[in-house]
Amino acid sequence: MKRIEDINLNNKKVIIRVDYNVPMDKDLNITDDNRIKESLKTINYCLDKNCKIILLSHLGKVKTEDDLKTKSLKPVSIRLSELLKKEVTFIPETRGELVNNTIKNMKEQDIVMLENTRFEDLNGKLESGCDEELSKYWASLGDVFINDAFGTCHRSHASNVGISKFIKESCLGFLVLKEIDNLYPLINNPNKPYTVILGGSKISDKIGVLENLKDKADYILIGGAMAYTFLKAKGDNIGKSLYEEESIDFAKNILNSTNNIILPIDHIVSSDIDNDNYQVKDKIDIDDIALDIGPKTIELYRSYLEKSKTIFWNGPMGYYENKTYQKGTEEICKIISNLDCISVVGGGDSASAVINLGYKEKFTHVSTGGGASLELIEGKNLPGINI
Ligand code: ADP
Ligand code: MG
Numbered sequence: 001m002k003r004i005e006d007i008n009l010n011n012k013k014v015i016i017r018v019d020y021n022v023p024m025d026k027d028l029n030i031t032d033d034n035r036i037k038e039s040l041k042t043i044n045y046c047l048d049k050n051c052k053i054i055l056l057s058h059l060g061k062v063k064t065e066d067d068l069k070t071k072s073l074k075p076v077s078i079r080l081s082e083l084l085k086k087e088v089t090f091i092p093e094t095r096g097e098l099v100n101n102t103i104k105n106m107k108e109q110d111i112v113m114l115e116n117t118r119f120e121d122l123n124g125k126l127e128s129g130c131d132e133e134l135s136k137y138w139a140s141l142g143d144v145f146i147n148d149a150f151g152t153c154h155r156s157h158a159s160n161v162g163i164s165k166f167i168k169e170s171c172l173g174f175l176v177l178k179e180i181d182n183l184y185p186l187i188n189n190p191n192k193p194y195t196v197i198l199g200g201s202k203i204s205d206k207i208g209v210l211e212n213l214k215d216k217a218d219y220i221l222i223g224g225a226m227a228y229t230f231l232k233a234k235g236d237n238i239g240k241s242l243y244e245e246e247s248i249d250f251a252k253n254i255l256n257s258t259n260n261i262i263l264p265i266d267h268i269v270s271s272d273i274d275n276d277n278y279q280v281k282d283k284i285d286i287d288d289i290a291l292d293i294g295p296k297t298i299e300l301y302r303s304y305l306e307k308s309k310t311i312f313w314n315g316p317m318g319y320y321e322n323k324t325y326q327k328g329t330e331e332i333c334k335i336i337s338n339l340d341c342i343s344v345v346g347g348g349d350s351a352s353a354v355i356n357l358g359y360k361e362k363f364t365h366v367s368t369g370g371g372a373s374l375e376l377i378e379g380k381n382l383p384g385i386n387i
Contacts, residue, residue, distance in 0.1 A: 001386060002171040004042065004146060009049040011108060015142035016042060016173060017160050019149035019368065020057035020076045028075050034355070035151075036080055038368055042148045042173035043084065043111070052106040054142055055080075055088075055113040056159045057149065058127065062118040077113045086111065094119050095137055103141055117159040127158045135162025145387070148173025151369040153384030154376075164387035172385065175368065180385060182344055182365035183376050191309035191342060192218060197301070197332065199224030200315025200349060203247040208378035209314065210254060219304045220261045223293045223317035223328060227264050230255065231284075239269070239288035262304065266294030268318065268325060276324045292318030293328035302335050311336060314347040314374065329353050337362035346373030 018039045023031045030036075046053050060071045077090035089112045093099050102112055120127040126134045135158040139145070145167045147153070147160050153176065156162070164170040172180075196217040198206055203226045214220065222230055225242040232238045233251035255261060269288035270278045280294050293301075305311060313336070317328030333354060336343045343363045345354050348370030360366050367373040376382055 002169075003177055004045065004171050004173050007144060007169055007171045009046060009051055009144060011050050012144050013052040013054070013103075013106070013142045014046050014144045014146055015054045015056060015138065015163060015167070016046065016146045017149045017152075017163070018042075018055055018057045019151040019175075020055075020073060020080075021059050021151060022076060024070075024075065028070065028072075030075060030079050033079055033083070035368060036076065036083060038175050039080075039148060040083060042146060042175060045174065046146075047086075047109050047111075050108040052103075052108060052142075053111045054103060055111065056117050056138065057113075058118040058152070058157075058159070059116045060118070062116065062121045065122070068119060068122070071116050071118070073113060073116050080111075080113070084111070088113055091115065095134070099141070117157070120158070128155070130156050130158050130162045132162070134158045136166045139163045139166035143168065145170040146173045147171075147384055147387055148175045149384070150176045150179045150367070150372055152372065153369065153382040154372040154380070156383040160384045161387060170387045172387070176385065178365070179367055179369060179373070180376070183346065183367065183373060185342070186310065186312045186344060187212060187216065187377060187379055190216065190312075193308050194310045194312075195219045195221060195304050195308040197221045197223065197305075197311065197313040197317075198315055199226065199317045199329075200347065201225045201242065203229050203244055203251060206315065206374070207247075207250060208380070209374055212377065212379045213312075214254065214258050214260070217312075218260060219308075220258075221301045221304060222261060222263050223297075223301075223332075224315050225319075226315070227293070228290060230261070230263050234263070237284055237286065238290065239284040239286050241269075241284065241288070241290040262300070264293045264297040265300055266296040268292035268294055268327070273319065274322070276322070278324060291322075291325040292320075298328060298331045298335075301332065305332075305335050305339065308339070309341050311339075311341060311343045312377070313343070313345045313350060314377070315350050316353050320349075320353050326353070326357070330357050333357055333359040333362070346370075346377060
């Protein structure tokens, strides 16, 4: 694993694997260009070094011929060009003569972007299956490979791990370095007291995270639907709240083996998930669905957060997609905003909740990778980082 600053990039032809898997509406307008903006640092650094820049990325999943119409990276190349105030040449192919000739004719500081790498998945999963021939071909297009796509680091695909096997030099770009520089301390010697907030829908998605953090964290504050699996495991009535039967045993075991798991003490409940009429209750009744943590729980969690030096947060505290049930998530954002400590958010929904509620700048780091950040926190080796 080399860092971008440790490699001589002067006048090199660099292949940068970026993560331009951005959300788009049905008219193919980009609805959130955060990932494009986050890639600019590495691209501008390479421009300063007079590199020729070849950009590779995937966009969504490509399973049918129809996906070829809606998953093109062309709109992304236009947005990137606007942000960079510089021409970006889009090649509507992933290999072949047009790719070869365009790259052969590149001058220093030229930028080209190839079509969605997953178009190669249509005929036999060549990208996602890390096909050797495809990896070699892409590697042959440049001198140096820079992996700057954190969101796919937990996958071994042709456009990340594959290329790195067949090119002379590989390194990690600034976006990936920022991620690992912020995430590794959460599993290696975090400043204490260390509080982990875990929410979201399923314990089963977070078992690895819980296992790896239960002895490292001083306090684990539970929210979201996963709280109800824990409460049911304890024998409490949870009404009709979402829970996971198959995780009850795991929840019982972990509650018996540690004493640092803190559960909600009151709840925002309703009769239906889409009903905006709610009540605040300490005890959940038989027909209630609990959709958010209550005010006493928020105050309890505040008391732990205010004494923390490090906070890691994954998973929203409630059904935050409905404004009525986003208060728990928003109050946790507010509490953390006022603290002088290391605060990191990882996870797809939790990161977008923090960003959409307007608190991104108040956190030390908001990860750009959902699955990748969780696997790193689980203590797994991410193949895209070990290049
Ligand atoms: P992340 O992507 O941050 O890891 P998850 O995917 O595990 O988070 O969970 C997010 C989902 O959990 C959201 O769709 C949210 O609505 C849901 N959720 C959280 N709390 C509840 C609840 N009490 N009842 C139903 N759904 C909930
Ligand atoms: Mg999610």
